[in-house]
Amino acid sequence: MGMTMTQKILAAHAGLESVKAGQLIMANLDLVLGNDITTPVAVNEMEKAGFDGVFDKSKIALVMDHFVPNKDLKAAQNCKQCRTFARKFDIDHYYDVGDMGIEHALLPEKGLVAAGECIIGADSHTCTYGALGAFSTGIGSTDMAAGMATGQCWFKVPEAIKFYVTGELGEDVCGKDVILHIIGQIGVDGALYKSMEFSGPGLKNLSIDDRFTIANMAIEAGAKNGIFAVDEITTEYMKGRVDREYTIYEADEDAEYVQTIEVNLSEIKPTVAFPHLPENTRTIDEVGDVKIDQVVIGSCTNGRMSDMEAAYNILKGKKVHKDVRCIVIPATQAIYMECLKKGYLEAFIEAGCVVSTPTCGPCLGGYMGILAEGERCISTTNRNFVGRMGHVTSEVYLSNPAVAAASAITGKISSPKEVK
């Protein structure tokens, strides 16, 4: 029996000829990632267990992005602990205020992740790098500690669902709508413990940013990882960023999939996930009258250049509704700079938005946009759980950047068509 793309990468990293679904393996890691909230717990675990060293200082990335610039004293202490650890072990890829960005936008941009690699990160959205054809998955702080100390991680080899992609995206539709559509179809545990493997003729119509967004939210369907077949779009993106050898893995012809789902991009409409689960999806024409108090455009899901461009195209020359606070957060310093050079920031500010330095802040109810009792937010982030962005009675609606920007103008969830 042949192997899926994920199984091939895992086999290669476990030093095995082949693996099969359900098998427990120990895999060698190409990169271990942590952020300012998960790294302190990992560092404490390492110290408690008596480890005084890391397996490879060039294969660890620490990104201060959740609560920075430090939101309070505890956050300041946590970042200080990460900084001290990074200096002590001379960690090559330590990103702090000034050069940091949201981790899952930053690592691909810096060329730290590549096709065929085996990556763990103490952040659930680490599955983002599957967009480049890597096996990449979220783990907790203890796995991160063990990974930093030993360079290895245990895995149960996953089964896979094949998503056969056809067609092309319509106007105002992007990767976010594709993944929300899929989660709406299969549910928040529809891919539990499994890989989501994307292939088919429609991939050529999905930009690398669309793929990052889709792979990013594989976790919201319960998946272990989301992974895309590597093509010219992938290799073009890695060119000039990844300066080391990488391996392109392809699924075997006779690889076993527990299910095959066809995704016709041409049929997907702008999609909104209603509270309080990402599976509660409605297409934009089914939304009805939903007034909003806040808009967030950013995050590891939708804070990349194409997302900023989609928001800019809607917001330029327009005004944010008087009852709405619109927060725009470019995901990295490079994206921020490009927005500056292209005049996007000026357009956002003239429209009445606030533009923040990179941070995960509002997405997880950390800071920079906490919701009060009963408030509603439409957000390009990834989760709309109870209390996710603030008070337990507040509500989060998930959408793409064009829908979020249009809603900022009208004050209610709106199709981009309404404001063009």
Added chain:
Amino acid sequence: MKAQGFVHTFGDNVDTDVIYPGQYLNIPDPKAMAAHAMEGIDPGFVKRVNKGDIMVVGQNFGCGSSREHAPLALKEAGIDCVIAKTFARIFYRNAINIGLAILECEEAVDGISAGDSVSIDFDTGLITNETKGETYQSEPFPEFIKDIINKNGLMNSLK
């Protein structure tokens, strides 16, 4: 290894944001995390829970974030074992890695009610509902994972 205690029940898709709200992620000390366990869904939970209690929950428990704060808070609050129909995968491995016992058993979740007294034998996977006089058989863990649990977590097993 055995556990015995009274049961607290929760439903399907209980996410890590309600198990441990994001605003407290700046707390790195597990003992301090315990004060906020289940705060997003049941603010009175920490006051009701006693050491050795057991949680019985539905499908996809612990979905969402990778925050280890979620299983750590439950463990420190006194929970000895979580029995679910299914766990979200990161919560599943986090629980094993930090030494919080977990079991998947649909039959047990359907049979057990809040307040029941339940005992668990982890070697055999047998769950006994002492209140109702019923037993349920869960799949025991593979040896590899049993070893991590018996050594009280991943870091200890690496020593």
